[in-house]
Amino acid sequence: MLILIIKGGLFALLLVLAAVWDIRKREIPDAISLLIMITGLLAIDTWDALSGLVMTGLPYFLAAILIHRDDGFSIGGGDIKLMASCGFVLGAPLGAMQSIISLVLAMIAGLCIRLSSESKKLNSIALPLAPFFCVGGIFSYLALLVSAIN
Numbered sequence: 001m002l003i004l005i006i007k008g009g010l011f012a013l014l015l016v017l018a019a020v021w022d023i024r025k026r027e028i029p030d031a032i033s034l035l036i037m038i039t040g041l042l043a044i045d046t047w048d049a050l051s052g053l054v055m056t057g058l059p060y061f062l063a064a065i066l067i068h069r070d071d072g073f074s075i076g077g078g079d080i081k082l083m084a085s086c087g088f089v090l091g092a093p094l095g096a097m098q099s100i101i102s103l104v105l106a107m108i109a110g111l112c113i114r115l116s117s118e119s120k121k122l123n124s125i126a127l128p129l130a131p132f133f134c135v136g137g138i139f140s141y142l143a144l145l146v147s148a149i150n
Contacts, residue, residue, distance in 0.1 A: 004148055007042040008141045011089055014039065015134040018082055022130030028078030033085040040089040048091035056087025056095030079129050086137050094140040102129070102136030 018032045040049055060083050064075040087095035109132070110125045117125075 001148065003043045004145060007039055007089070008145060010039045010042075011036065011086075011141055012134075012138050015086075015130075015137045019128075019131040019134040022078070022128040026128055027076070028082050028130055030078075030081060033078070033081040036082070036085040037088050040085070045091070049088045052087035052089070052091040052095045053084050054087070055092040056090070056099065057081070057084025059099070060084075075129070079133070082130060082133055086133065090137070090140050090144065094144055097143065098133065098136040098140040100136075101139055102132040105135060106132040 014032055014036050018028050018036075021032065022028050057080055060075055060080040064077070064080060067074060083095070083099065086098055090098060106127055106129060110127055113125055113127075
């Protein structure tokens with residue numbers, strides 16, 4: 001159990017670092033995603049890790065390919081790598097849970113920003129996604145800890 005707590009602490013710390021970096025610079029360094037993957041090696045279940053890597057990262061990769069806009073608004077490579085590495089730590093079911101929590105929160109934040117701004121164009125809002133991925137990832141890892149206790 002102690003190894004899962006250490007793993008979760010490192011995971012949360014790296015997610016917070018990614019969120020702060022994304023807010024400040026609008027990019028997520030590859031090193032953070034790599035460190036999250038290394039964190040995933042602690043108490044690893046190989047099948048869960050690999051399926052989580054693919055199943056969590058693939059939808060973001062496909063969205064980045066299929067949704068190409070000229071105004072620069074899109075899902076970036078850093079977001080794809082961050083979510084794939086989170087899937088490696090969490091596994092596919094909890095990686096999906098992280099995606100759902102994160103994207104719902106991002107949608108709510110975008111709608112609130114739109115309602116409070118003078119611009120009525122919904123597509124004019126560009127948000128860094130890592131802060132939302134951070135919240136979703138921490139909640140999903142807490143679900144993992146709760147299931148490990150039971």
